[in-house]
Amino acid sequence: MDTDMDYERPNVETIKCVVVGDNAVGKTRLICARACNTTLTQYQLLATHVPTVWAIDQYRVCQEVLERSRDVVDEVSVSLRLWDTFGDHHKDRRFAYGRSDVVVLCFSIANPNSLNHVKTMWAQEIKHFCPRTPVILVGCQLDLRYADLEAVNRARRPLARPIKRGDILPPERGREVAKELGIPYYETSVFDQFGIKDVFDNAIRAALISRRHLQFWKSHLKRVQRPLLQAPFLPPKSPPPVIKIPESNESNINDAGDLLDNPLCADVMFVLQDQNQIFAHKIYLATSSSKFYDLFLMEHEESQNPVERFCKKEKPTKDLLLRTLSLDTDEDTDGASLKPSNACLRISRSDDTLLTSDCEDESWVALSSWSKGFHSMHQEIMLNPISNRTCSVTVVQMDSSIQYGPFKTVLQFLYTGQLDENEKGLMRVAQIAEILEVFDLRMMVENITNKEAFMNQEITKAFHVRKANRIKECLSKSTFSDVTFKLDDGSINAHKPLLICSCEWMAAMFGGSFVESANNEVILPNVGKSSMQAVLDYLYTKQLSCTLDMDPLELIALANRICLPRLVALTEQHAVQELTKAAVSGVDIDQEVLIYLEIAQFHNAHQLAAWCLHHICTNYNSVCSKFRKEIKSKSTENQEYFERQRWPPVWYLKEEDHYQRVKKEREKEDNVLNKHRSRRKWCFWSTSSAAFA
Numbered sequence: 001m002d003t004d005m006d007y008e009r010p011n012v013e014t015i016k017c018v019v020v021g022d023n024a025v026g027k028t029r030l031i032c033a034r035a036c037n038t039t040l041t042q043y044q045l046l047a048t049h050v051p052t053v054w055a056i057d058q059y060r061v062c063q064e065v066l067e068r069s070r071d072v073v074d075e076v077s078v079s080l081r082l083w084d085t086f087g088d089h090h091k092d093r094r095f096a097y098g099r100s101d102v103v104v105l106c107f108s109i110a111n112p113n114s115l116n117h118v119k120t121m122w123a124q125e126i127k128h129f130c131p132r133t134p135v136i137l138v139g140c141q142l143d144l145r146y147a148d149l150e151a152v153n154r155a156r157r158p159l160a161r162p163i164k165r166g167d168i169l170p171p172e173r174g175r176e177v178a179k180e181l182g183i184p185y186y187e188t189s190v191f192d193q194f195g196i197k198d199v200f201d202n203a204i205r206a207a208l209i210s211r212r213h214l215q216f217w218k219s220h221l222k223r224v225q226r227p228l229l230q231a232p233f234l235p236p237k238s239p240p241p242v243i244k245i246p247e248s249n250e251s252n253i254n255d256a257g258d259l260l261d262n263p264l265c266a267d268v269m270f271v272l273q274d275q276n277q278i279f280a281h282k283i284y285l286a287t288s289s290s291k292f293y294d295l296f297l298m299e300h301e302e303s304q305n306p307v308e309r310f311c312k313k314e315k316p317t318k319d320l321l322l323r324t325l326s327l328d329t330d331e332d333t334d335g336a337s338l339k340p341s342n343a344c345l346r347i348s349r350s351d352d353t354l355l356t357s358d359c360e361d362e363s364w365v366a367l368s369s370w371s372k373g374f375h376s377m378h379q380e381i382m383l384n385p386i387s388n389r390t391c392s393v394t395v396v397q398m399d400s401s402i403q404y405g406p407f408k409t410v411l412q413f414l415y416t417g418q419l420d421e422n423e424k425g426l427m428r429v430a431q432i433a434e435i436l437e438v439f440d441l442r443m444m445v446e447n448i449t450n451k452e453a454f455m456n457q458e459i460t461k462a463f464h465v466r467k468a469n470r471i472k473e474c475l476s477k478s479t480f481s482d483v484t485f486k487l488d489d490g491s492i493n494a495h496k497p498l499l500i501c502s503c504e505w506m507a508a509m510f511g512g513s514f515v516e517s518a519n520n521e522v523i524l525p526n527v528g529k530s531s532m533q534a535v536l537d538y539l540y541t542k543q544l545s546c547t548l549d550m551d552p553l554e555l556i557a558l559a560n561r562i563c564l565p566r567l568v569a570l571t572e573q574h575a576v577q578e579l580t581k582a583a584v585s586g587v588d589i590d591q592e593v594l595i596y597l598e599i600a601q602f603h604n605a606h607q608l609a610a611w612c613l614h615h616i617c618t619n620y621n622s623v624c625s626k627f628r629k630e631i632k633s634k635s636t637e638n639q640e641y642f643e644r645q646r647w648p649p650v651w652y653l654k655e656e657d658h659y660q661r662v663k664k665e666r667e668k669e670d671n672v673l674n675k676h677r678s679r680r681k682w683c684f685w686s687t688s689s690a691a692f693a
Contacts (some may be wrong), residue, residue: 012070014081015078015079015102015207016102019106020104022113024087026106027085027140028187033083033193034080035069036067069081073203074205075220089117094129100133102134102136102206103126105122105136109168110167115139123181130497133210137181139186142233143189143191144163158554167473168351170651175658196410205228229662230354232652232655232658241611243611246565255417256284257502260411261506264500266391266393272398273402285411288417365377372439376397377396378399379392379393406425406653419445430446472537481494482495483495485524487528492532499536528554530549531550553575553600556571556603557603572605579615589615589628590626593623613645618647620646
């Protein structure tokens, strides 16, 4: 539809609105939001500034733009024509100003210079080219007043000037300039779609009122109001911060495979043919293989106090050996074949004195009848080649059929659950796996042989699931434990090898030159049993096990103390979930959040602290009314954060007070004006009636 047709339509007022202002203050975005209904994200708005002049030709070529130009304001049909202009001060804009009905003068609330130019440059230019044209002042980019400026600056163009918090103008600054110039003031945000209709509807009102003075015979313009007040914009509550859990990368340099090659805290030594030795750890072998579990459990149950038993010259009976050697075997064992008189334990004390039973020779516990591949077993006090400390080690003599290389590969699988496809002697590995009943490993060798190695991934997953369950069981029953943590309210047994592989702090304590590395008891002051149990559960399973008596703050303090940032994050997530559930169920959590805040900050629980800050800020009025003293007792940094991020913000409260005050004043003015009009109307009818009489 042609532009001239609107002029010919009866009772349709065509309004030419010229939008001026500095470069990059948001003029074009504001025009497009009104004329094209474009909505962009905040970062898109800031990252791409296109200095486009949006000219009148759009109304001729774009039907959608033309249709959106039509509106009804105060029962008056209008067609709004928007003119964009260059923001460069030296440009000639006289053609744009020609025959304009209203001028919208824009500045950015994040650019104080653009507001200064309103008085020093733009007001003078407008007065020069169109002195009788009404003007309204518009503060653009309102959303930057409460936005995350760090994220905004990252999204801006590389060479763009960064926005600083001190650059953000309060509403009263724009209102003061508007009052000085005698024009209305409005604020807009294209990102929030706030104020766009207010600006252009009131620009239309200003233009129609000016036209009514010149074209007083147009009766349909009598109902046009003067530009209305704009209610202040209440920014939305910021969403609560999301607790992010870091990847599980807290394993130290001694992972399970490395621990086999560098056997810190080893408690098992396998002796193979040619006197080759391999140090290992009961907890890793027992939780990976049922055969080793039965072997070490047999030793654990029957030799809990071997020194005391042999000091009393107690001989292992025939029934005891019969029960020991027949555990978890498929073959019936004849007691007569065991020869208990020749099979007894040999235990070495720390003073290198041998304590033996009254048997014919100092033989080991025979294992050949219990299972293939094993020869005998005994305990010794020996020097660990890695830590250079003496410790009690279970020595297992393997059968001559067990070779060093393949057996080392089997142990490597029991530690890691993985098998290298390029491993040499896979068939020999499969034979040893068959003897030791490591059926997972045997299946993996078969898959590699059959060119189906891809199936081994599922076997490895199932292996780790079973291993995790057995490790958790050993933790709960204290089976094969080699260290006891003495706590404020009790003690907990644990396993040094698992702790070394799960925590650098534990690895340094048990693998270094600290006294704890040689002791079986470790005293941890100011630590509760429930928190330590949660830490051990995490180190063993990489999961947080929550109990009713667990104090999140105490657990966070302990996890931070032993350098477990992922456990800290998991505990933060649990604490936030519990607080959120309580709040949803109607429980007042304000006091608890205040307690959590600075304790979380002290123990590096930054995500929990951020959540607490968000809760306090978004409920600032209610929290402050109940706990004013607690708020004032917080650190200076926290109090500054409260004032800066509180919701509703201080600038909104001031604007709301100003709006309500001006609104009452305008209502009084309107009442006085209505009374004056009514009186004039009554006088007019009285005079007319008298003249008629």
